[in-house]
């Protein structure tokens with residue numbers, strides 16, 4: 058398979074009225090900043106207050122665009138499951154990041170693209186991936202040992218993001234990361250920080266510009282596009298046959314599947330390197346923030362690791378037995394769902410909760426709101442991993458917890474990310490005591506994902 062020209066996408070036509078960049082005035086991400094920026098420490102609060110005041114279905118008109126915010130689990134199910142075909146994926150402004158990858162498609166083509174890749178995410182594959190997850194965790198430990206020696210303060214999401222990328226490259230692509238992850242992910246952040254695009258938007262409004270020419274954003278996108286060809290071109294670590302990359306390459310060679318061309322392969326890799334890393338990384342970083350503030354949880358994770366794994370390398374059976382550590386990851390995703398809102402576009406008229414939905418309406422499934430609603434969660438702001446232990450989780454209201462979305466478009470890598478994060482949290486805490494040294498509570502920034510405002514600053518201590 059050969060690499061494609063990297064700058065091809067600048068000339069991709071967009072549908073009328075669709076946003077080219079995240080900061081475009083037509084982009085829902087930009088419009089939502091008007092609602093979510095009002096409260097500085099937690100922009101979700103204003104949406105929570107709206108839900109309390111205006112009920113479960115909240116239509117908002119913003120710059121000639123109707124946005125409908127949903128806050129009830131039964132309405133989430135309606136959009137994601139019952140009438141899934143009437144609500145299509147919304148990806149305006151994310152094209153430079155995702156290209157034409159599966160996550161952006163709908164209907165029969167989406168199904169055709171997902172099908173050949175699905176086997177790589179079957180739980181039976183996790184046992185094969187775990188040695189590579191472990192290898193990535195060991196490399197991260199060496200970096201943390203240096204931080205512990207120097208006493209330096211560092212930002213945690215950058216650390217967990219590079220760990221998640223290393224895991225994906227090693228386990229799913231059979232490659233050592235053939236790019237500088239710190240540089241690449243800084244580039245992604247420049248692109249996805251919606252407010253950064255203000256300048257571009259203003260120039261465009263003045264009729265001066267149409268294409269994204271802001272230097273930083275353009276350079277960031279260019280750096281991002283250089284990554285998939287680097288992955289494809291790098292030497293395999295072990296020539297493994299059962300990897301996601303092999304499945305993607307086989308799909309490209311399949312004459313019965315002409316739509317799955319080389320650009321499709323490149324875009325699938327882009328998709329995994331963002332959707333499969335940032336979300337995983339945010340979860341692990343927020344979980345370290347929570348356990349740093351709850352030392353008894355950190356001690357329990359260490360004890361569980363000692364009892365279950367001891368001095369061996371963790372295996373798939375160990376993952377199943379690390380029940381408390383896994384519960385910490387689940388509770389972290391409840392408090393800080395990386396995808397705080399799932400967006401769809403209505404393709405036909407509908408009625409939800411007695412309110413009319415018009416074709417073209419942007420529908421926001423406010424997952425964060427359900428995760429923090431006292432009707433579904435006792436003491437919702439408290440960090441309580443025990444909610445996920447034993448039979449407790451069975452009492453939860455369906456669709457009140459959807460870190461991985463729901464219905465047929467739910468996350469392909471959700472179960473795998475829980476393996477990655479449970480093993481990482483368990484192993485890293487066995488050797489280290491990460492100390493969160495930033496403001497409490499940490500501020501939240503919400504654009505496409507829910508990120509810590511200004512990052513999560515830590516110092517590292519190595520346990521004797």
Ligand code: HEM
Pocket residue numbers: 159160161171225328329332333334336337338340394395396399400459460461462463465466467468469470471473474
């Ligand atoms: C904590 C970790 C993760 C979270 C919170 C997360 C969250 C999500 C959510 C909410 C969706 C659905 C979005 C929607 O319906 O609009 C999604 C889709 C997706 N995720 Fe994840 N994800 C995680 C990890 C991963 C991993 C590890 C991978 C792969 C390596 C991955 C790959 C994907 C892909 C390809 C889709 C699109 C599926 C489709 O459209 O059929 N994700 N993810």
